[in-house]
Amino acid sequence: MSTSPDPTQSTDSTDSMDAEFDTVALWTAEVVAGLEPAQRIPAGCRGSGSPGALHWLLDHLEPESDQVFLDCGAGVGGPAAFAARETGVRPVLTDPEPGACRAARSLFGLPALQAGTQLPIATGAAELGWSLGVLCTVDDQPAYLAEIRRVLHPKARFGLIVYCASHAGDLRLEAPEGNDFPTVEALESMLDRASLRVLDSGWTDHFAAFPADWEDVMGTVQRELELRHGDDPRWRTAEEQSGRMGALLAAGEVRGRMLVLKPT
Numbered sequence: 001m002s003t004s005p006d007p008t009q010s011t012d013s014t015d016s017m018d019a020e021f022d023t024v025a026l027w028t029a030e031v032v033a034g035l036e037p038a039q040r041i042p043a044g045c046r047g048s049g050s051p052g053a054l055h056w057l058l059d060h061l062e063p064e065s066d067q068v069f070l071d072c073g074a075g076v077g078g079p080a081a082f083a084a085r086e087t088g089v090r091p092v093l094t095d096p097e098p099g100a101c102r103a104a105r106s107l108f109g110l111p112a113l114q115a116g117t118q119l120p121i122a123t124g125a126a127e128l129g130w131s132l133g134v135l136c137t138v139d140d141q142p143a144y145l146a147e148i149r150r151v152l153h154p155k156a157r158f159g160l161i162v163y164c165a166s167h168a169g170d171l172r173l174e175a176p177e178g179n180d181f182p183t184v185e186a187l188e189s190m191l192d193r194a195s196l197r198v199l200d201s202g203w204t205d206h207f208a209a210f211p212a213d214w215e216d217v218m219g220t221v222q223r224e225l226e227l228r229h230g231d232d233p234r235w236r237t238a239e240e241q242s243g244r245m246g247a248l249l250a251a252g253e254v255r256g257r258m259l260v261l262k263p264t
């Protein structure tokens with residue numbers, strides 16, 4: 001008799017987030033390991049902006065070659081590898097999910113520390129970095145921002161992509177489990193309370209969608225994952241989660257806010 005959970009039963013938010021950010025991260029790494037090195041970055045960007053949005057952030061962060069670059073909630077490491085390739089920075093990654101950390105190490109050879117809201121980083125040590133698509137998945141958002149503020153050097157710049165609700169009150173569509181989308185006003189007030197000043201801001205949907213070669217790679221990985229794990233309830237849970245997110249974005253209920261911050 002199968003002991004797998006019944007996929008028709010609802011899972012709690014921890015199970016859903018583990019499926020999406022831990023199990024599927026590892027499965028993705030297995031698939032992506034078989035691709036050409038140049039295809040790994042598009043395959044390893046999960047939830048972040050398009051290359052246009054990532055370039056916008058990098059331009060405003062003004063990185064210097066060889067500078068250490070902190071990526072908090074880095075997932076499987078695609079955006080950090082993109083930053084390294086485009087600007088020569090040296091990424092250090094954190095993510096609470098062990099599968100994501102292992103995936104980032106094996107796919108991109110990047111140092112990845114398993115850590116959530118408490119960062120194993122000295123106060124004031126980080127000069128540069130970002131956190132993309134993470135805040136809405138965090139339990140205590142003010143504590144997460146306060147921790148980022150703690151590790152920033154007084155002259156640091158730090159980028160965020162935050163998925164924001166387009167209006168206060170209930171969303172008109174179901175949100176992915178465990179996600180809580182602040183409005184832009186609520187986000188700005190949280191940043192202010194965390195002593196983080198906004199230098200620049202924009203919206204991810206002002207940039208072109210993923211270019212065709214990125215779409216091709218993403219499609220290939222998606223089909224291979226479906227082939228290998230399509231019957232697994234964890235795959236279907238993760239798919240339902242990302243489907244809900246896609247629907248919210250498509251309906252304009254949620255939008256990606258890009259921010260460049262400095263500590264005050």
Ligand SMILES: C[S@@+](CC[C@H](N)C(=O)[O-])C[C@H]1O[C@@H](n2cnc3c(N)ncnc32)[C@H](O)[C@@H]1O
Nearest residue numbers: 021045046047048073074075116117132133134
């Ligand atoms: C939507 S994914 C984004 C991954 C990556 N930043 C990207 O854009 O490709 C959200 C990530 O945040 C991580 N995460 C969840 N809670 C976190 C926390 N408290 N601190 C840091 N990362 C967290 C998840 O494990 C997951 O890898």
